[in-house]
Amino acid sequence: MHIPDGILPPYLSIVGYGITGGMTWYSLRQINREKNPQEKIPKASLLTAAFFVSSLIHIPIPPTSIHLILNGLMGIVLGYYAFPAILIGLFFQAVMFQHGGLSTLGINAVIMGIPAIFAYYIFRLKYLLGNKPFFTQVFSFLAGASALGISAAIFIMITITNIPAEIDANTEKNAILASLIGYSIQMLIEGIFTVMLISFLEKVKPEILNL
Amino acid sequence: MKLALDKYCNINSPIHNWEQTSKLVALLSLIFAFAFVTKLTLLPVMILVTVTIFILSKLPLSFLISRLRYPGFFILAVIIFLPFVAGKTVILDWGIFTIKQEGCLAVIRIVTRFICILTVSLVLFGTAPFLKTIKSMKLLGLSAIIVDMMLLSYRYLEELGEMLTRMQRAIKLRGFQSHNLSKRNLEVIADLTGTLFVRSYEQSQRVYQAMILRGYGSNNNGHLLTTKNVKIDKISWLFSGITVIISVFLLLAEIYL
Numbered sequence: 001m002h003i004p005d006g007i008l009p010p011y012l013s014i015v016g017y018g019i020t021g022g023m024t025w026y027s028l029r030q031i032n033r034e035k036n037p038q039e040k041i042p043k044a045s046l047l048t049a050a051f052f053v054s055s056l057i058h059i060p061i062p063p064t065s066i067h068l069i070l071n072g073l074m075g076i077v078l079g080y081y082a083f084p085a086i087l088i089g090l091f092f093q094a095v096m097f098q099h100g101g102l103s104t105l106g107i108n109a110v111i112m113g114i115p116a117i118f119a120y121y122i123f124r125l126k127y128l129l130g131n132k133p134f135f136t137q138v139f140s141f142l143a144g145a146s147a148l149g150i151s152a153a154i155f156i157m158i159t160i161t162n163i164p165a166e167i168d169a170n171t172e173k174n175a176i177l178a179s180l181i182g183y184s185i186q187m188l189i190e191g192i193f194t195v196m197l198i199s200f201l202e203k204v205k206p207e208i209l210n211l
Numbered sequence: 212m213k214l215a216l217d218k219y220c221n222i223n224s225p226i227h228n229w230e231q232t233s234k235l236v237a238l239l240s241l242i243f244a245f246a247f248v249t250k251l252t253l254l255p256v257m258i259l260v261t262v263t264i265f266i267l268s269k270l271p272l273s274f275l276i277s278r279l280r281y282p283g284f285f286i287l288a289v290i291i292f293l294p295f296v297a298g299k300t301v302i303l304d305w306g307i308f309t310i311k312q313e314g315c316l317a318v319i320r321i322v323t324r325f326i327c328i329l330t331v332s333l334v335l336f337g338t339a340p341f342l343k344t345i346k347s348m349k350l351l352g353l354s355a356i357i358v359d360m361m362l363l364s365y366r367y368l369e370e371l372g373e374m375l376t377r378m379q380r381a382i383k384l385r386g387f388q389s390h391n392l393s394k395r396n397l398e399v400i401a402d403l404t405g406t407l408f409v410r411s412y413e414q415s416q417r418v419y420q421a422m423i424l425r426g427y428g429s430n431n432n433g434h435l436l437t438t439k440n441v442k443i444d445k446i447s448w449l450f451s452g453i454t455v456i457i458s459v460f461l462l463l464a465e466i467y468l
Binding site: 004005006007008009010013024028031032037038039041042043044045046047048049050052053054056057058059060061062068077081084085087088089091092094095096097098099101102105171189192193196197200201204205207208 | 216230239242243245246247249275278279280281283286289296320321322324325327329330333336354356357360361362363364365367368371372374375379389390391392396397398400401402403404405406407408409411412413414415416418419422427
């Protein structure tokens with residue numbers, strides 16, 4: 001779900017960097033408001049690396065397999081650190097694996113990062129309802145699935161509307177439909193996976209969720 | 212997981228000797244100028260500049276080709292897809308399949324921009340140690356929190372990658388077969404991912420304690436890195452100047468030509 005270099009019109013790259021700059025500033029401001037912001041940097045950094053590595057895990061969907069995005073989970077676990085963490089992860093992917101790009105780093109961070117912050121707020125809703133195990137599962141699913149859903153929606157909207165040549169309307173409609181079906185399945189898997197992972201972390205290391 | 216982005220950073224070439232902070236500014240300006248180019252007449256200029264930079268860097272061609280392998284799938288998809296579906300002017304008609312002029316031009320534009328940007332970014336990050344590049348970003352004003360997170364994440368990426376490989380091997384040896392999608396398989400993969408998080412979290416606590424013992428967070432370790440400490444030699448100024456002029460030329464040509 002990464003947009004590579006060279007495909008987008010220049011104004012969108014600038015808009016992407018503008019929004020990413022604003023979101024990074026907002027996240028850093030929230031982080032700096034904490035009592036000791038430096039204390040959580042090593043934890044956030046190692047979890048960033050762990051998220052990066054876990055994107056290499058593939059879920060089999062015969063005859064193919066998908067890799068997890070986990071931006072919703074990043075929002076749940078890292079909170080406001082999620083946006084800078086995603087920005088760093090995308091930068092590493094662009095320069096190390098040529099996955100994504102430098103000129104599209106801003107727009108890719110918007111696609112992945114804003115839904116992560118949204119997932120963080122969704123997950124926190126469980127505290128309003130009494131923090132019961134049932135609500136933890138419900139909001140984990142909603143956070144995981146909705147983050148991927150929003151990312152996919154932004155990604156599809158940007159790629160379909162900005163491919164730099166006139167595409168036949170029917171082809172465009174079919175492409176959107178095919179993408180929506182594919183991402184709906186992935187949303188479901190990502191939501192279930194987030195529930196399973198949050199349950200595991202609650203049993204084994206609950207303090208990770210209170211980062 | 213082998214990152215090995217900077218494995219050729221010790222070659223002696225004009226690009227390797229170019230001071231990294233000024234190189235970062237200049238080549239990033241070039242990358243953004245490339246991203247702005249849409250006019251076909253400017254594409255040969257882009258290719259010429261890219262080829263010159265790559266030859267000057269003395270990086271092996273095999274290194275560039277190996278880095279193009281993964282995004283190559285994207286290029287292939289663009290080449291196969293766009294000429295058939297984009298545009299209206301038919302230049303070749305094979306019954307069901309028709310190749311359109313607009314689609315072909317879009318392919319040329321996208322693929323050229325993509326390869327040129329990728330090559331320049333490879334030269335930018337492959338001709339200096341990666342840690343030096345991150346320090347250069349700090350000098351240019353990147354937030355200390357982001358720089359610290361980048362340095363620490365980079366430090367542990369390979370280690371966690373190896374940890375994951377070991378755990379995947381261990382679950383395979385215990386009979387796990389991940390060929391189909393089932394609740395049990397998904398649970399095993401979730402537990403595997405969770406274990407990776409728990410281990411990295413525990414390691415982060417040890418890392419933080421070690422960093423505190425070495426004076427991290429005392430607020431007096433950031434002043435050593437300032438732009439005043441950077442010495443940019445004449446050759447680096449020259450390279451930076453030429454690169455920025457080319458970037459400005461491309462932008463102006465794109466607007467006014």
